[in-house]
Amino acid sequence: MHDVEPYRALPGLTTPWTVANVDVDLKGQRVVVRVDAGPGPYPCPTCGTPAPRYDSKPRRWRHLDTMQFTTWIEAEVPRVECGTHGVKQIRVPWAEPGSQFTALFERLAIDLRGSLPPGIAFSVHSADIDSFLPASLLLVLFLHQPGN
Ligand SMILES: [Zn+2]
Secondary structure: OOOOHHHOOOOOOOOOOEEEEEEEEOOOOEEEEEEEOOOOOEEOOOOOOEEOEEEEEEEEEEEEEEOOEEEEEEEEEEEEEEOOOEEEEOOOOOOOOOOOEOHHHHHHHHHHHOOOOOOOOOOOOOOOHHHOOOHHHHHHHHHOOOOO
8 A cells, every 4th residue: 555645646537536545566566556436326328317336347457657667547347227228337537438548548559659660569459468568668669769
């Protein structure tokens, strides 16, 4: 458990989401930020009508590095039971539905993809995201491009 204060400003972390705790793994050079949506009710992702929590599912997203550590956001994402639309998982403000990456991480990867040297290719939807290039390495590759 580490100080959560610096992580309260994570982009996209808006009401009702709050930082529950932060785990820093010095040996593994990994930061896990656990966020929580509170008790609800939450807006139905289809119609916006407030609806009660039905259940929740664990999810995690690769975020931009912090302190050069790979950084993950983890959450139990609630599903609501809307009277009109049935059981739906609520949207999280920091990532697109179904993505394993935060919107900021995807934006960086997409911005840099066209700038990588030939032969170095990657996908922002790689199945093996644990070995995904650290964002800092992507930036180094970008900065060593001729003309940069
Ligand atoms: Zn609805």
